[in-house]
Amino acid sequence: MNKLPLQLPRGPVMIDVAAFTLTAAERERLCHPLVGGVILFRRNFQNIEQLQALTAEIRALREPQLLIAVDHEGGRVQRFIDGFTRLPPMRVLGEAWEHEGVSVGRAATENVGYVLAAELRACGIDLSFTPVLDLDWGQCAVIGNRSFHRAPAVVSDLALALQHGLQRGGMSSCGKHFPGHGFVEGDSHHVIPVDQRSLAQLQADDLQPFAQLAAAGMASVMPAHVVYPAVDAQPAGFSKVWLQDILRGELGFDGVIFSDDLTMEGAAGVGNIVERARAAFDAGCDMALVCNRPDLADQLLAELADPQLPGLAARLQKMAGRGAQADWQALLATDSFAQARAAVQQLSMPKDALAGPAVGEAC
Secondary structure, eight states, rough: OOOOOEOOOOOOOEEEOOOSSSHHHHHHHSSSSTTTEEEEEEGGGHHHHHHHHHHHHTTSSSSSSOEEEEEEETTTTSSSTTTTTTOOOHHHHHHHHHHHHHHHHHHHHHHHHHHHHHHHHHOOOOOOOOOOOOOOOOOOTTTGGSSSSSSSSHHHHHHHHHHHHHHHOOOOOEEEEEEEEOOOSTTTTTTTBBOOHHHHHHHTTHHHHHHHHHTTOOOEEOOSSEEEEEEEEEGGGGOHHHIIIIIISSSSOOOOEEEEEEEGGGGGGSHHHHHHHHHHHHHOEEEEEOOOHHHHHHHHHOOOOOOOOOTTTHHHTSSSSSSSSOHHHHHSSSSSHHHHHHHHSOOOOOOOTTTTOOOOOOO
């Protein structure tokens, strides 16, 4: 006899799992009241059938179902490969916009967004943390070809096209890394980068895509573990100035704010894992990510008091994937998907498409 799912609102913490199926300890952890989502990684993917079984297992635990997310951008940040369409790094789309024309670039980008979302939705996944809205200043290796372009107008235009494609595939968008990670050289997975520019300089460039996407209904944002001392001494993901005054106040953003992974070095200056989560929630985050450290996840779930975030349930519900999960083979057979997939497969994949530093599992 099948066990009925636990009736429990989604909590404000997103955690991960170790492998292809859930252990008993993981099932118990995922049923904790503070948990609201699961982020999957390459280690969770063996093949399409296994991935569908894993997401079904996660979804069967609770009602409303836990949100299931992944970093699946394209290029060197594509967690699932075998059987999935190989997606180009976003720089390829920026180059198409620049060299082949605006309409060509937009169409290619929308196709990428649609294929990305449709394939993930067919595997029971709600959300990919994309698009990257960081500008390519040519000096941040961890961003590099993950960025569409250096020009804010081009990044905004293509991000809007990608968002439209994601929506066609039944998925919401997540702009990252607010207010912009492209200028600093350091990788916030390993250091605490510092961007010395003024707010006026950031507003003139890096903030522009976030403003444009916020006005166009971007569903969620992930802030950077970067310090902008001319604005606030705290990294953006722990800053009320950035998240409440600027993002929600000046830009009018009303979606979900996901923290970046709280186990990253860029978050280390805030304290232990519980202090980091408290600081993130106090600053304005809706959901805190804790990745690759089940010991820290257990500590957080044991010691964190419920932050009591008004309106959280409604905001998180907007991140759930839309439409019934499609059968994989039926998806492949539809004309709209087949045409979009063929167009994506024809995009050039430069020799350096996968080049750059290894991007941390939560990015």
